Amino acid sequence: MNREELQAMGEREQEKQQSYRCRLLCCASTPCLSSGATAVIETFKQVIKEHDLEAEVAITSTGCMGPCSRGPLVTVQVNGQQDVIYEQVTPELAREIALAHAAAEPKTVEKNILPGDLAFFTKQKKVVLSNSGLIDPDRLESYVARGGYSALAHALREMTPMEVCETIIKSGLRGRGGAGYPSGLKWDLVRKAPGDKKYVIANGDEGDPGAYMDRTLMESDPHRVLEGMAIAGYAVGADQGFIYVRGEYPIAAKRLENAIRIAERRGLLGGRVLDSSFNFRVDIRIGAGAFVCGEETALMASIMGRRGQPWPRPPYPAQKGLWGFPTLINNVETFGNIAPIIENGAEWYASIGTEKSKGTKIFALAGTVETTGLIEVPMGISLREIVFDIGGGIPGGREFKAAQTGGPSGGCIPAEHLDTPVDYESLSRLGSIMGSGGLVVMDDTSCMPDVAKFFMEFCMDESCGKCVPCRVGTVQLHQILEHITNGSATQEDLDKLEELCIMMKETSLCGLGQSAPNPLLSTLKYFRQEYEAHIANRTCPAEKCTFTEVPPLQLTEELQRRARLAKTDSEVS
Structure with missing residues (x-):
């Protein structure tokens, strides 16, 4: 194939798409498939076949449309224009949608409609995801047409x-x-x-x-x-x-x-x-x-x-x-x-983004926010805009507490920094990182020492074990966090926690060990009072942790096993 043949392929596909009076674009990404998109697509196919509308109505399985928590999602295009996006589509609703839009005089089904002016869509700028939700990922012609x-x-x-x-x-x-x-x-x-x-x-x-x-x-x-x-x-x-x-x-x-x-x-x-x-x-x-x-x-x-x-x-x-x-x-x-x-x-x-962080960034918006899903925004947008405009804010009237960016290698950003621009430099100054694009929102029911323990357990399990600082350090940090969240820690443990974090960052072989302390250090920086409350008062401000009567040095059976292995490995090294 040469360049001219490529262009001809795209033109043929465009003509084919324009020949349909109505197109039903059905999200077939993992989130929507897990919530029943397959049954929705099969219903569309059945209805169109029953009414002999194959020449007039096209059914396209697409990629992600964005608001994953509202799936299965269906976009209806009439005469080449986006008409309406439906959320939480069931097979029953799919039948109504197909019959209404494919009729001689098409009409909209007035339920489960996502407004076209929703901030989730209008605040985004799609560059990488410009085709997502609009093309069939299994058809080359669909990609070439765009x-x-x-x-x-x-x-x-x-x-x-x-x-x-x-x-x-x-x-x-x-x-x-x-x-x-x-x-x-x-x-x-x-x-x-x-x-x-x-x-x-x-x-x-x-x-x-x-x-x-x-x-x-x-x-x-x-x-x-x-x-x-x-x-x-x-x-x-x-x-x-x-x-x-x-x-x-x-x-x-x-x-x-x-x-x-x-x-x-x-x-x-x-x-x-x-x-x-x-x-x-x-x-x-x-x-x-x-x-x-x-x-x-x-x-x-x-x-x-x-x-x-x-x-x-x-x-x-x-x-x-x-x-x-x-x-x-x-x-x-x-x-x-x-x-x-x-x-x-x-x-x-x-021309997109900030002086040092150009272009757009894709984020997986998750956690306690009204609308979770995949978003693409220009660099420099504020965290507040992402959480409260695009995400729709915190559900249930709860208060925003922190946002975790960068996953296990990132940090937690508190409410006082909600207006921070989301770019590489700004996040780094706050003790976090951009990472690959995970963004987890937490409300006031989250316990920050418990959050740090979750990410440290993840790093502990995922450490390859090649270098001692990461292999042993993650176990020791998790052990201390376990003490803090069960009420058996001392002030000495808190001091040791910070020393271990610095040691790991400076001596680990790769980025996993070097960045594993980041969530812990950022929560210590912005939510130290929660750590001190767990230690000094044996209370959890978020009422999340359950305190036990275990002595300070008692560990769970699994942590005992890990500690023994870590000690043995350290002696061998």
Whole structure:
């Protein structure tokens, strides 16, 4: 396939879509499928078939539409225009919707309607998710009709690899996996690195509790990820790519496999991409569920068939990565930004966001907020706007207490900082990080020492065990937090808690151990009075913790086992 054939494919698909009088777009992402979307889609198909409307009404299974807590979601388009979005659609309601909108004189079913001017939609700016909820992720034509692969064609025909790298540099795009390193600079390092073989890796192994940004993009718009990887491969001189998909994401893996197969068959991946001299193949690797494999060196070890453990840097992957060759690793969301940047220009992208944090960011909005789901907002938007405008505020009349950003590696931001701009620098100053995009909202019923204990237990379980500070430190920190939340801690424990946190941050081998203390340190900084109340008064201000009569040094059986193992490992080391 060449560029002209690609354009013709898009035009044919547009004409086909315009030929339908009515289109029923049904969300088929994981949240909606888990709440009954399959039955809704089958009902639509049955009704349309019963009334012989296949030529007039199209039923499309799409990716995520955003407000996941309100699913299953259905968007109805009449004569090419978005008409109405229905929430919490049941098979019974689906039958009503199909009959009403597909009638000779279409009408709206006046129930379960999401207002078009809802702040959840109007406050967003969709760049990466611009296709999500509008296209069928299993049909290449659906993607091409909205400009898909035109950026790749433009790069191959009209830009040199150096010009592609310079465009990404000028755009100001920073890695969306958490560290926020300038993407263009990383690309240029790999481009300049000597090597007969180079690789591109898309990191889709997000493991933060409550985060599902990458999963949604891979499920909703897999070709966008592949196009971004292909452009990256052309820019850095790689002919092989890998997508590392978390093992708990079977739908994402299936849709990516289908997209790769179709793209190779149509000449958009594989040999002689778009009739050029550029070759680029993509393979999928499924992770085994280890959180540490989100770290780039552990991820590469896993791809190579080794145990997923990090190794010291330098050398960095840009110089020596997969099998010793230069390797470009970017988060899935980062690759989702590439095609829009190439298509619209670096200046366009750089005009979005703040001076140092350009573009948009996808967040998985979760916790105690009226509307949870996936959102994409411009960098620099305030936390207050996200929680109270887009999310609709705290349900049940409760008060906002904190927002956790960055998952187990992030921190908790209290109410007095609600007007903080959400960008890399501002979050860092508050003791948190952007992370991959998890955002958990907590109300006044949350106990902050208990929250810190939850994240420390997660890090303790997910530690690969390679370095002593992380392997032993997480166990000891969790042990002290257990004492605090059951009322058996002393002031000495609180002092020791802070010392251990500093030790872990300064001496752990990889980002997991270095950032594991962040939730604890941020809650100590902003909610220290809660820790002191647990210790001095044996009371929990949030009335969450249950105090026991256990002596200060008594541990649960599981913690005793972990402590013994940690001590043994420490002695061996």
